[in-house]
Amino acid sequence: MEFIKTALSGVILIKPVVHGDERGFFMESYKKSEFIKNGITTQFVQDNHSRSAYGVLRGLHYQLNPKAQAKLVRCSYGAVFDVAVDIRHGSPTYGKWVGYELSASNKNMLYIPEGFAHGFLTITAFAELLYKTNAEYSIEHDRGLAFNDPEIDIKWPEVSGGLLLSEKDKKQPSLKNIETNFYY
Numbered sequence: 287m288e289f290i291k292t293a294l295s296g297v298i299l300i301k302p303v304v305h306g307d308e309r310g311f312f313m314e315s316y317k318k319s320e321f322i323k324n325g326i327t328t329q330f331v332q333d334n335h336s337r338s339a340y341g342v343l344r345g346l347h348y349q350l351n352p353k354a355q356a357k358l359v360r361c362s363y364g365a366v367f368d369v370a371v372d373i374r375h376g377s378p379t380y381g382k383w384v385g386y387e388l389s390a391s392n393k394n395m396l397y398i399p400e401g402f403a404h405g406f407l408t409i410t411a412f413a414e415l416l417y418k419t420n421a422e423y424s425i426e427h428d429r430g431l432a433f434n435d436p437e438i439d440i441k442w443p444e445v446s447g448g449l450l451l452s453e454k455d456k457k458q459p460s461l462k463n464i465e466t467n468f469y470y
Contacts, residue, residue, distance in 0.1 A: 345405015364413030365389035377470035
């Protein structure tokens with residue numbers, strides 16, 4: 287696997303080695319020793335699988351300490367534009383974001399450590415996301431950040447027909463109003 291550091295300290299784009307032929311393909315999507323060798327020592331405890339239609343934007347989500355979640359995200363069907371936003375007080379990249387297309391065809395993965403909000407936009411008819419977390423979901427610690435906060439200015443891809451958001455995601459606070467207990 288190729289581990290590529292991004293503009294946000296700790297967020298890593300991972301490009302797996304894919305072995306393919308006329309029968310199909312094989313790839314390692316997680317190998318503990320390779321992750322450790324590349325500085326990712328996270329112990330994952332929960333796997334999630336979501337399916338979203340075209341134009342669905344989920345996020346930006348995070349969990350507060352002590353239930354903060356690191357995530358290893360990949361798209362197994364279709365394609366998404368996947369985003370991480372730094373919400374660690376004192377970070378030189380606080381409020382900055384990175385975004386990458388994750389798709390079934392490119393097989394890239396994104397590692398997002400604790401202290402980042404995460405979201406994605408489905409850019410194909412449907413997309414399925416698979417992701418590992420290092421903490422179980424906790425409704426008491428679940429928080430969010432507005433996907434369209436002008437201070438962050440995420441450049442989401444254009445989708446015809448407009449974005450589809452949950453009621454929860456339509457009401458998330460701006461960066462200056464979020465509850466966060468992450469420090470750089």
